[in-house]
Every structure is written in C-alpha cells, then in structure tokens.
Amino acid sequence: MLSCCPVDYALNDITEMRQSKGLDWTGDLVADPSPWVTYDQEGMAQLDILVPEAYCAACIGAIEGNFKKLESVKYARLNLTRKRLTVRWDESLNSAKDMMVVLEWLGYHGQPFNRDQFDNLKTDSYQKKLLTSLGVAGFAASNVMLLSVSVWAGADDSTRNFFHWISALIAIPALAYCGQIFFKSAYNALRHGQLNMDVPISLAVILATYISISETIAGGAHAYFDASITLVFFLLAGRYLDLSMRQRARSAAEQLMSMSAIAATIILPNGERKSIKLVDIKLGDKIFVAIGEKIPxxxxxxxxxxxxxxxxxxxxxxxxxxxxxxxxxxGGINLTGSLTIKVSATGEDTLLADIIRLMEEAERTDAKYIRLADRVAKLYAPAVHILAAITLLGWMIVGKDFNESLFIATSVLIITCPCALGLAVPAVQVVASGILLRLGILLKDGIALEKLADIDMVVFDKTGTLTLGQPKLINADEISDEAMRVAASLAVNSKHPLSQAIVKAAEGRGLKYSANGNVTEEIGQGLYDEKSQIKLGKRNYAAPESMSIKNDVQAEFYLSIQAQTPIRFAFEDGLRPDAKVTVEKFKKSGLEVVILSGDREAAVKNVADILQIKTHKSGLSPQDKLAFVQTKQAAGKKIFVIGDGSNDAPALIAAHVSMSPGSASDVSQLSADLIFQSQSLSAAYKVWQVAKFSRGLIKQNIGLAIAYNIIAVPIAIMGLATPFVAAIAMSTSSMIVTLNALRLRLKEGGLS
Incomplete structure (x- = not known):
C-alpha cells in the first residue's frame, strides 16, 4: 500500500531500536524533551510532540501502533489535523528522551510541543457570527422577495395579507438575529455619546420593520419586510468581504516569534550538557549549539x-x-559546525526580541490610519439623524399625526440609508481584488489600495526583491566540462548556496558526476578532497595566490587542482527580468526610488548603477531600515516598501503600504499588505496603477451617493416617497455604485 510514511516497522523495545541503529541515541538527540513532560492523576508521564511529517492515515497506524507495542506506553494518539502526538507512559520504564528515540527510529522528526506559545490563539467568533448572519439573511431575503413578487403582481387583498404575515414570520426572527451586529454596534456608539454608520442603519431597519408590522396588522397595502431584510443582507455581505480581506493577514510579530529556539543546551561546570528552557538561562551561562539548531x-x-x-x-x-x-x-540557524556561546542577552533582551517589539509598535501606528469612507461617515451619520428628526417634527407641527409623520421620517431614513455609501469602497475593492488576483497579486487588506494611491516614494530591498535571491554562475563559458565536473563532485557534498549553484550549472550542461566520498568541509572556507588534494572554496582558502585580484561585487569560489592555475567560479544574484523597466516607470511617474539593503556596499552600488537609482544604502540592520522609513514619513513622505526578508518586516509594517514577493519569508509576507506571486517586478507598478484607478472610482462612488441623497432626500422630506419607493431608490443607488465599480474592469487591459 502506498503512503507518505517513511517506515512501517514492528518494534518491540527501545533497546532493539538502539542496537539496530548502532548509535548512542542519548548523545545524538538534539533536544532533551524532559522540560515539557507533565503528569496525570495516576502519575503517568505525558509528552506532546509536534510531528510535521505526518500526513496520512498510514502515518497514524505506523506511529500509534509501534508506540503501543512498548510495555511502558499506556496511551498514544496522533492528531493528524494538528500534527500533534500525545504519549503517556510509565517513566520508571522509559525516559522522555526514549519517546523521541521511537519517533526518530520510525523516520519522523519531532519536537516537544510548547503549549505556552499557543495560548494566545483564539477562534475568531465574530467572523463566524458574521458568516452565519449573512447566510440567514440571504435565505430570509430570497424567500421574502419571492412572496413580494406575488404581491407586486396584483394579488387580491386576502392573498396579499396572508403573504404579508408569512413575510413577517420569516423576516422578524431573521432581522432580530442578523441585525444584532448593527444593533450592538449602534447601542455601544450611543452609550458612549458617539454616532457611527450603524446607527442610521439600525434605525431604518427597526422603523421599517415597525411600520411593516403595523401595516400587516391593519391589513394595509404595503409592508417593507423585503426592503429591511435585503438591506441587512447587502450590508452584511459588504462587511464580511471587508473582514475577510483583513483576516488574511496574521500578526507578523507572532510569526517572527517562531524563529526563537524552544530550548537550549547548557554546558554545566562539570562539562555535562543539559537541555533547559530559555527562561532558565542566565547571563554568563555557556550554551552549546549543534549543527542545524537555532541560535537561542x-x-x-x-x-x-x-x-x-x-x-x-x-x-x-x-x-x-x-x-x-x-x-x-x-534567531540565526547554525549550518556547518558546533558552537559554544557565552550568554550576553536572553529572552526579551535579545536583538530578535527588539525587532519583534519594533514590529508590534509599527503595527499599532499603522492602525491609526482612518479610511476615506469612515471619514465621510463621521459627517454623514449625524446629518441623516438631524434630517429625519426635522422631518418628524416638521410634519407634526404642520398638523400630521405621529404615525403619518413617523411614516415620512422612516422614508427619509431608508432613502438616506448609507447602503450606497457603505458599498462605495467595498464594491471597488472587490473588483480590484479580482483584477489583482488575475495578475497574481494577493490583496490582504482593502485599505492598502487607498494608501497605495497616495505614495510618493518607493523603497526596494535588493536581495530577493530587485534580484531573484538565487546565486547563479555567470562565467560558466570560461570553465571547461572537466573542471565543472570535478567542482560539482565536491560541491554536491555541501548545502552552501554557491556550492548548490555549481551543482545546478553542471546539471544544466548535462554533465554526469558522482559525489566524491573523500570530501571534508572546512567550516567557513570550502571543501577539500584529501585523496587528490583538490580544494573548492573561498579565495583565501583555495587560491591564496590570487588575493591581489580585487573583487568586491561578485561572490566567488575557486577550484584548486595541484599543478594547475586555480579556476575562478563567479556568481551573481541576477536582477528580476523587468526590474529596470519597473524602476523607470516609477521614476517617470514622479515617484522617488530608493534601495535599502543589508548587503555589501559594492554589491548594492552595482545594482543601483544598473537600475540608475541615485539613493541607495547598504549594510543596514532591520532597525536601520525602520528608522529610515519612520524618519522620511515623519517628514511627510508616504512610502511604498517592497521587501522579501524577515529583516524587512519592521519596515514593511511601518511603511504607508508594503508588498512582498511570493518567494519571501513567512514573516515578510505576513508583514506586507500585498503579495505578488510571479518573478516579474512589474506587479509592483501594476498594483499602483490599479490603486490610482480605484481611488478615482471610490471618490466617484462617494460623489454619486451624495448626489443621490441631494436629489432623493428633498422628495422624501416632502412626503412624496413611501418607504416602498424609498427602498427602491436606495437599492437603485446601490446598483449604480456597484456598476460604476465594475468600470475598473475596463482599465485592466491598459495596465503596463
């Protein structure tokens, strides 16, 4: 049977596993899981282990089955969804490390599950409530509209009254449930002496429902249950779309926290090594870091x-x-040799913690931006209430009774209901999101489009943004097939990016080579074949006689074969195909372009010269990049930052708006407002064009909504529009706004 499992062995005991491997497992295991062991009421030890390589039902069988065969294990259960294995066992028979031995023997790499890191993960109940309400409102609106069509078609009085009662039975419970989102928001605003968009919405829904109930009881000709529930449905749809875009983004600071090690190996005064939690480390302690471990x-x-x-x-x-x-x-990852570190900072005092704090502060600053629609709503909501109140009192003064005056005032509330205004921005954002998706660009938050239209400076990271972030051999034509084959036979033994580039170049030529078994890797220098005394690596290691040759721009390796001139392998991180064209377009559009990079000055200057970018800075830390962005924005600049690395995350968050490539680190993608999937940098310019077009349409939509109110409100105030006519007018204005947003599709073909 095919499965993704590495093995499916039948095991009997820990000793059998150790003997079969011929290894001292207690020394080879990287982390001692004992700090994460808990105990149940019966005294059984329990350990939760994350097993990311478990993918199928066969994995469950292999892992659970073999654990349960051990005499000490009383319980073993793998949760495939969470990829978490829970084991309970008698600690007098086996240790926690033995449980990790079993997992490693089966071919799965696991790590102790730290519950403290997951305490802050909560389900977003508001989004679930919103989606449920949207479904209920949609169901109710479709059924009430079907009944209303029959009434509009000229049903007789008894049929009309019957349908009104059925509509009431459907609409009233649905409105009571679905409208809670608006009602609670309006209540909280009023309780604090504030007005928001939900106040007129709630009043319109409640009053229209009240009048509809009164009309139904009295056997009147018109009821407006359809208008109330349909209004709620459309408003919920807009709100859910808006929230969904926001929920695509997760806290980048939380993601960066995952770069922290979960344990460290301390060297005790007697020379023994012991795995401890990070919180137990003290200044001056000596920490051992094995190959492959994170620096703790x-x-x-x-x-x-x-x-x-x-x-x-x-x-x-x-x-x-x-x-x-x-x-x-x-936060760094140890690659080629073990290290012993004397601790100078731990936990909240490390540089990684400083970067996380900078990101969190930048996120709080970013949240202060106020949307265009929200600024309009701040003035719109009180104006609607004043008009409705004046209408109610005015008609009562001129002699109409309370019910008739309320009827007209409700028409004013419905006709001025901010549905069109509420759709002005989301309608454009939904169309823009569709266009961007077809361009391979993910819009994580609709607010990014509003911000992007305002930018006056574009800041690029170099490696992985302007360039592809993949070293490539650029002088392959100068290297013979035999030299390439020899170099590849050494390079295949290393994970170094330049070694991997040599291997790719050899494979690209179709050369056949075999891994050289005599190779040892000199940490930080290169590779050495002891048998033939061939070296491949840095210049000072493989070709010290070539040190007089100056090269600060390109990365390089040398192949040194006895009695032969050393052969130079030059590498370059190639520019994205259309990086130069994209930069030129931004500059011609009047935007200032800057490069901020952590790379060497010579490498950064080389790229800046090719792209003709005057302002460029090199050797920058995450704090330096953040400081540059904050200083410029404090001076009035609105900056568009495009970067791909974890070191760019604070600047990405602090920027007016930001973007990352799909190949970027998780932290970078979470920090950015937009993500582009292609290798083409033109996505950055295209999304700016879409933002500019979208800003124009949003302003037009808001203008249309205001113009509609200028025309329709006087008609409603004069009592010339019933709530039914008001609902039709309100729906029509929403349709006009939506159709205008669709005009953005016409611009798609003109993007360059």
Missing part, C-alpha cells in the same frame, strides 16, 4: 566556527562565517 541567545562565541544563516537579520541568502570572539544573535 545573544552572546559571544568562545569555541567553534560555523556558517550561520542570518537571513532574518541581513536578508541575504549567503550565510555568514562566525568564529571565536564574534558576537552572535538569537
């Missing part, structure tokens, strides 16, 4: 040398070499 603390390297992936800090794909005496920061 900030500190000084006192032993060892290794390449470390610091992309979260620098944004660069090529790892940095760290040696004794170097300062290192939490």
């Amino acid at each position: 603390v900030d500190g000084l390297i006192i032993d060892g040398k290794s390449d470390v992936d610091n992309a979260f800090l620098t944004g660069e794909s090529i790892p940095d070499l760290f040696d004794i005496g170097d300062q290192i920061h939490a």
Whole structure:
C-alpha cells in the first residue's frame, strides 16, 4: 500500500531500536524533551510532540501502533489535523528522551510541543457570527422577495395579507438575529455619546420593520419586510468581504516569534550538557549549539566556527562565517559546525526580541490610519439623524399625526440609508481584488489600495526583491566540462548556496558526476578532497595566490587542482527580468526610488548603477531600515516598501503600504499588505496603477451617493416617497455604485 510514511516497522523495545541503529541515541538527540513532560492523576508521564511529517492515515497506524507495542506506553494518539502526538507512559520504564528515540527510529522528526506559545490563539467568533448572519439573511431575503413578487403582481387583498404575515414570520426572527451586529454596534456608539454608520442603519431597519408590522396588522397595502431584510443582507455581505480581506493577514510579530529556539543546551561546570528552557538561562551561562539548531541567545562565541544563516537579520541568502570572539544573535540557524556561546542577552533582551517589539509598535501606528469612507461617515451619520428628526417634527407641527409623520421620517431614513455609501469602497475593492488576483497579486487588506494611491516614494530591498535571491554562475563559458565536473563532485557534498549553484550549472550542461566520498568541509572556507588534494572554496582558502585580484561585487569560489592555475567560479544574484523597466516607470511617474539593503556596499552600488537609482544604502540592520522609513514619513513622505526578508518586516509594517514577493519569508509576507506571486517586478507598478484607478472610482462612488441623497432626500422630506419607493431608490443607488465599480474592469487591459 502506498503512503507518505517513511517506515512501517514492528518494534518491540527501545533497546532493539538502539542496537539496530548502532548509535548512542542519548548523545545524538538534539533536544532533551524532559522540560515539557507533565503528569496525570495516576502519575503517568505525558509528552506532546509536534510531528510535521505526518500526513496520512498510514502515518497514524505506523506511529500509534509501534508506540503501543512498548510495555511502558499506556496511551498514544496522533492528531493528524494538528500534527500533534500525545504519549503517556510509565517513566520508571522509559525516559522522555526514549519517546523521541521511537519517533526518530520510525523516520519522523519531532519536537516537544510548547503549549505556552499557543495560548494566545483564539477562534475568531465574530467572523463566524458574521458568516452565519449573512447566510440567514440571504435565505430570509430570497424567500421574502419571492412572496413580494406575488404581491407586486396584483394579488387580491386576502392573498396579499396572508403573504404579508408569512413575510413577517420569516423576516422578524431573521432581522432580530442578523441585525444584532448593527444593533450592538449602534447601542455601544450611543452609550458612549458617539454616532457611527450603524446607527442610521439600525434605525431604518427597526422603523421599517415597525411600520411593516403595523401595516400587516391593519391589513394595509404595503409592508417593507423585503426592503429591511435585503438591506441587512447587502450590508452584511459588504462587511464580511471587508473582514475577510483583513483576516488574511496574521500578526507578523507572532510569526517572527517562531524563529526563537524552544530550548537550549547548557554546558554545566562539570562539562555535562543539559537541555533547559530559555527562561532558565542566565547571563554568563555557556550554551552549546549543534549543527542545524537555532541560535537561542545573544552572546559571544568562545569555541567553534560555523556558517550561520542570518537571513532574518541581513536578508541575504549567503550565510555568514562566525568564529571565536564574534558576537552572535538569537534567531540565526547554525549550518556547518558546533558552537559554544557565552550568554550576553536572553529572552526579551535579545536583538530578535527588539525587532519583534519594533514590529508590534509599527503595527499599532499603522492602525491609526482612518479610511476615506469612515471619514465621510463621521459627517454623514449625524446629518441623516438631524434630517429625519426635522422631518418628524416638521410634519407634526404642520398638523400630521405621529404615525403619518413617523411614516415620512422612516422614508427619509431608508432613502438616506448609507447602503450606497457603505458599498462605495467595498464594491471597488472587490473588483480590484479580482483584477489583482488575475495578475497574481494577493490583496490582504482593502485599505492598502487607498494608501497605495497616495505614495510618493518607493523603497526596494535588493536581495530577493530587485534580484531573484538565487546565486547563479555567470562565467560558466570560461570553465571547461572537466573542471565543472570535478567542482560539482565536491560541491554536491555541501548545502552552501554557491556550492548548490555549481551543482545546478553542471546539471544544466548535462554533465554526469558522482559525489566524491573523500570530501571534508572546512567550516567557513570550502571543501577539500584529501585523496587528490583538490580544494573548492573561498579565495583565501583555495587560491591564496590570487588575493591581489580585487573583487568586491561578485561572490566567488575557486577550484584548486595541484599543478594547475586555480579556476575562478563567479556568481551573481541576477536582477528580476523587468526590474529596470519597473524602476523607470516609477521614476517617470514622479515617484522617488530608493534601495535599502543589508548587503555589501559594492554589491548594492552595482545594482543601483544598473537600475540608475541615485539613493541607495547598504549594510543596514532591520532597525536601520525602520528608522529610515519612520524618519522620511515623519517628514511627510508616504512610502511604498517592497521587501522579501524577515529583516524587512519592521519596515514593511511601518511603511504607508508594503508588498512582498511570493518567494519571501513567512514573516515578510505576513508583514506586507500585498503579495505578488510571479518573478516579474512589474506587479509592483501594476498594483499602483490599479490603486490610482480605484481611488478615482471610490471618490466617484462617494460623489454619486451624495448626489443621490441631494436629489432623493428633498422628495422624501416632502412626503412624496413611501418607504416602498424609498427602498427602491436606495437599492437603485446601490446598483449604480456597484456598476460604476465594475468600470475598473475596463482599465485592466491598459495596465503596463
């Protein structure tokens, strides 16, 4: 039977596993899970383990079945949805580390589940409530409208009254349930002496329902249950679409927190190593970091040398070499050698924690932006209430009774109901989202379109944004097939990005090579074949005689074969295909273009010269990028930041609006307002064009909604429009706004 499981062995005991592997498991396991062990009422030990490689029912059988065969295990259950394995066992027979041994033996890599990191995850009940209300309102509106069609078609009095009662039985419970979202919002606003868009909506729905009930009881000709429930349905639809776009974004700060290690290995005074929680680490402790582990603390390297992936800090794909005496920061990934670190900062005092705090502060600042529609609503809502109140009192003064005056005032509320205004922005955003989706651009929050139309500066990251973030061999024509084959046989033994680029180049030529089994990797230097004494690596390692050659722009490796001139392999992180054209379009549109990068000055200047970008800064930390954005925006600039790395996240959040490629880190994508999936950078310019067109249509829609009110309100105030006519007029204005939003589709073909 085919499955995704690595194995499906029958196991009997821990000893059998150790003997079959021939390994000392207690020394080879990276993390000791004992700090995460809990105990039930019977004294059984319990451990929750995350198993990300479990994908199917066969995985459940393989894992649960083999755990249950162990004498010590009393309970083993794998939750496939959460990819979480829960094991309970008798600790007098086996240790927590033994449970990890079982999992590793079966071919699954697991890590202890830290419940503390997931305490803040809550279900969004408001969104569920909104969706449920939308479904109920849609069902009720469709049924009431069917009954209304029969009434409009000229049903006799008895049939009409009967249909009105059925409509009431459908609409009243639906309105009571679905309208809670508006009613509660309106009540809270009034309770605090405020007015919002939900106040006139609630009044219109309640009064229209009241008049409809009165008309139904009295056997009147007109009831407006259809207008009330349909209004609620459309408003809920707009609100749900708006909320859905917002919910696509998750807190980038929370995602960045996942870069933190969950445990650390401390070196005790007697030389023993012990796995402890991060909260138990103290300043001055010595921490051992094995190959493949995350750096858990900030500190000084006192032993060892290794390449470390610091992309979260620098944004660069090529790892940095760290040696004794170097300062290192939490969050990086140790790649090639073990390290011993003397702790200088832990937890909330690390650089990673500082970056997270900067992001959270930037998120709070971003939330202060007020939408265009909300600014209009601040003036619109009180104006509607004043008009309705004046209408009610005015007609009572001139002699009409309360019910007739209320009837006319309700018509004013319905005809001025902010449905068209409420749809002015969402209608355009929905059409724009569809266009962007076809262009391979994900709009995470509709507010980004409003912001994007205002920008006057575009800031690009270099690596992975202007470039593809993938080193490529650029002098392959100068390298013979034999040299390429030899280099590939060494390079295939390394995970270094430049080594992988050599392997790809060899495969691209169709060359056949086999992995050289005599190769050892010199940490931070290169690869060495002890048998033939061939070296592949950095210039000072493989070709020290070439040190006089100056090269600050390109990354490079040298292949050194005895009695031969060293062969240079030059690499370049190629520009995205249309990066130059996109930059030129932004500049011709009057926008200032800037490069902010964590890379070397020479590499950044080289890209800036090619793209003819005058302002460029290199060697920047996440704090430096954030400071640049904040300083410029404090001076009045509205900045569009485009970046792909975790180091760009604070600047992405702080920017007026931001964008990331689909190849970006999770943190970067979560921080950005928009994501483009293609390799083409033209998406950045196209989304700006869509934003400009959308801003124009939004303003037109708001203008249409206001113009409609200027014409319709006097008619309603004069008592010339019944609630039925008012509902028709209100629906018509909503249709006009929606159709105008669809004009955005006509602009799609003109995007460049």
